[in-house]
Amino acid sequence: MELRNKKLTHDEFFKQREEVLRQWPTGAGVNLEEAAEYLKKVPEHKQFSKKLRYAKENGITLAQPRAGVALVEEHINLLRYLQNEGEADLLPSTIDSYTRQNRYNECEVGIEESKKAGRSMLNGFPAVNYGVEGCRRVYEAVDLPLQARHGTPDARLLSEIIHASGWTSNEGGGISYNIPYAKSVPVEKSIRDWQYCDRLVGIYQEMGIELNREPFGPLTGTLVPPSMSNAVAIIEGLLAAEQGVKNLTLGYGQCGNLIQDVAAIRALVEQAEEYFKMYGYDVYLTTVFHQWMGGFPHDESKAFGVISWGSATAALAGATKVIVKTPHEAVGIPTKEANAAGIKATKQTLNLLRGQRLPESKELKAEIELIKAETKCILDKVFELGNGDLAVGTVKAFEAGVLDIPFAPSKYNAGQIIPARDNNGAVRYLEFGNIPFTKEIKDYNRQLLEERAKYEGRPVSFQMAVDDIFAVGKGVLVGRPENMR
């Protein structure tokens, strides 16, 4: 069957579904009709889509942590702690890395070792291995909406299990959960597999159950220029909408320059709405802002500074929710106390800023226009390469380097573009690879980087990107040469 951006037919979906549910024994525990009945009983305050709608309509930014451990009881304790002590608004279940690679046998080892060691030997919750029964125990033990957060190129079985368990949102997408998370999964394969995940949500939607879907905005989380991540977000949004997804959250990872970050969120909403309208999709759109995804300072007080500044930016941008980092970020997976601390600092900042927005200005307007113009260059080319079909165009765009994610591990990613910060800390394109920008846009990006180079007394080079990657961990946004620190 040829790849195309077209809603899967009943037969296509259910034929595939038979295989999917056989991928691991717990697949047998998923029954669509029974699951629909179960989902219909999810109370409003535990429905992701409802809580996001309320937040958007009331101008509130919600806070959601990341969290997941190997054993069900420990995972429940963790989530309840983040709910009760951490004051989280939305709950996650972060899925472990073996599950993300569909290596369920290794998950079993991890679960057994965790029992023996008395501490989690997995970096997340192995939802597939626990199946519907285990995942429902988690859902039933908490009082907030629950979402799977992972990084799984083929998340079909995982999606079947978590939705059937009352988890009302799923993060991911055919690009965003492949290119930054896998080495050798063809883009065509992951787009197909996420069409399945999206179609599953569409089928529930048609049964009157509104589940939320969230493409993963930050991609590699490392100096991704906003136009590139927005282009990917809009593509994944359109692909999801085609499969019948109606409640969609598009994301963006903080770059650090306030004007650029606010502009990125505004540009994303405006442009995504334009495309949904153009292609006739009726989607309820919300946004998620990820606090700084790059290297963190080791010092916990400094980490609080990074966390709070991300929260303030999310509020000023008017994002619907913010994904929270913790003061342990630099050293690995946080304790539950550190996780709660991150949420509390975040919520305090969000509450102080409730209702405050960055006002319109010449600078903000110009940045929004730039991001939208860059994004349009990319998207136009993607559609062109696919002869109008977005799925095909996306595959070809990665082959051609028209879509190109900096620092991504996938061999299907060209890896030709290099980003770096300008003198104000905004992320710009240093090497364009095959990104089809106009000369005007290229000149403007180059000019901004030349200004920085001049200020720093060194040429524009890859070293700038390297310095920028380590800068926040060292306490600053722009990685200046050593003699300027």
Place this chain on the structure above:
Amino acid sequence: MELRNKKLTHDEFFKQREEVLRQWPTGAGVNLEEAAEYLKKVPEHKQFSKKLRYAKENGITLAQPRAGVALVEEHINLLRYLQNEGEADLLPSTIDSYTRQNRYNECEVGIEESKKAGRSMLNGFPAVNYGVEGCRRVYEAVDLPLQARHGTPDARLLSEIIHASGWTSNEGGGISYNIPYAKSVPVEKSIRDWQYCDRLVGIYQEMGIELNREPFGPLTGTLVPPSMSNAVAIIEGLLAAEQGVKNLTLGYGQCGNLIQDVAAIRALVEQAEEYFKMYGYDVYLTTVFHQWMGGFPHDESKAFGVISWGSATAALAGATKVIVKTPHEAVGIPTKEANAAGIKATKQTLNLLRGQRLPESKELKAEIELIKAETKCILDKVFELGNGDLAVGTVKAFEAGVLDIPFAPSKYNAGQIIPARDNNGAVRYLEFGNIPFTKEIKDYNRQLLEERAKYEGRPVSFQMAVDDIFAVGKGVLVGRPENMR
């Protein structure tokens, strides 16, 4: 001798000085010529005025903590810790409350009790009791500029001692260290006493030694409308300039609404410069932004949120320095570790934001115009009441309630105005007392509060102010009624 805003003559100053130095035995240790020689040897990196000039010219915001304990060695340890571990840019010595009331006998008790108890029984460093010898030990033990921070209506002896000890800045002023800090000190008395402190700095200036002076901006730190604190700051700046002060830092305490806070700092600089020019003073002006001075949350993570948001606002406003709170704020005087933690969160935020400013916008411009118009109404009336003499006008303005600081303890303060937040969290005038605003300004303030009242479904009332006072401690900026939380 009649009060007037006129540089003290040589005779007026030195006659008074004889009495001042006899107020406590350590006064005998102050020798102006010897002190000038000592001050001339202060290296550049320990000079307050130099470091502030550098920061202003390079667009950097500096971080300064508050800190002071009873015993010299412990005080030195504390300051060195904040310098080395806390990464402070500027150092304080917070003076204890007995010294602020010139109750040096009680300081002696506090010093003795502290030695016995093995912990500080004073809430600051009793600089007068230690005299030049003890204060120089502190100065010599640190590597950063040192400033006295206190709240002393009559700080003449204290100022003599600290400046003679190499402390290159002094906080305070005849209004800002009286009305919020004393119950029954006449305004005339404190203005005279601070004319002395300013003249002392002017005399050193004439000997080629540039000391910094900093009126205390936040006043009671409790819902002070920006135009009232800016009016006081400009008055104190003009009074200091008349006595020969050349390096001046005017201050403002965070209210919490970003646009209003940035507007307040911009209005303060623009309007102060206008007045200095109008009255022919040549002053190098810098600004200080005080992180939130009101009630803090008990939870330390939440406190970090408040601290970081204050830091971000200071950076976006382009303030020259920021005064730092600590995660222990809600429970009293912090440990040195908590103090350092506050500075580190602050510095991280400042560094991430270096060079970023809130761009011009319609809203920001309107807020700047409003603050300047309100401030001008007040200042015009002060000059009118003094028949052109600012010192006389100030005394009369407090009598008339034209200058009126909310929640101040002084019986010389009318206490007629009541502030409250509007629906966006900006601080407005609820009761105007005798503040001489135009009808237009009054109507606008009222209209903004009526909008909030309507939103909250309750009348505009004093209860709003009470709710606002406790709001930040409870995690929000605006004190909404209980059914809206």
Place this chain on the structure above:
Amino acid sequence: MQNGKTVVIGVIGADCHAVGNKIIEHALKEEGFNVVNIGVLSPQEDFINAAIETNADAILVSSLYGHGEIDCRGFREKCNEAGLKDIILYVGGNLVVGKQDWKEVEKRFLDMGFNRAYPPGTDIKLSIKDLKKDLGIEE
């Protein structure tokens, strides 16, 4: 609305924190107390004199600046000497320098003869509830 009881309030010692003082006055008046507010920067004598003059039922001492331990010593003894034998004495605020264990701090103040002591951040409504109980006022 008056409940017939008189309370003296003020901030002791060299402490000039006026905001809470004004709010305590406001809250007590709302609950029907006759409030005598001697304000900030008040020595023990001012509290006691005000209590004698107004025949007060209770004295509420605030201290926000960390010197409370020094300032409050001997307060109960001075009250006894002045004939205020069983007057109710409360104290609250940031009573000591630094973050100390509240149980220990409370004990020190109860040992000094205060009937109740309150940690930083206590809602004044809580103290008023206690006060009504201690004064036998029905809710």
Place this chain on the structure above:
Amino acid sequence: MQNGKTVVIGVIGADCHAVGNKIIEHALKEEGFNVVNIGVLSPQEDFINAAIETNADAILVSSLYGHGEIDCRGFREKCNEAGLKDIILYVGGNLVVGKQDWKEVEKRFLDMGFNRAYPPGTDIKLSIKDLKKDLGIEE
């Protein structure tokens, strides 16, 4: 500029953190090493095969996602079996789940047969300095 030494680098297990991997490659090349980068998501076998094929002098294993302890077990034994008897083995990154005492974590990895182990946030320049020392390259 080449120093004649070959190093295999990669990210072990189900770990897809690519940023540091690309920077380590960049830094090693700058210091004159011949770098064989097998990338992310690499099993032990891929490291070993690459080392045999290129006659490598050292293997630098990265692990950023907390599963390092499971993924690295038996690595030294596998190297020995494959004939890489004395090959230098380094490991570094966020090696375990959660904030644990580094001394204990380090010991666990040294006991597994790694020559050196590095905690989170180590500057790659430091590891390169150690590597040059261990390989007998003059600075």
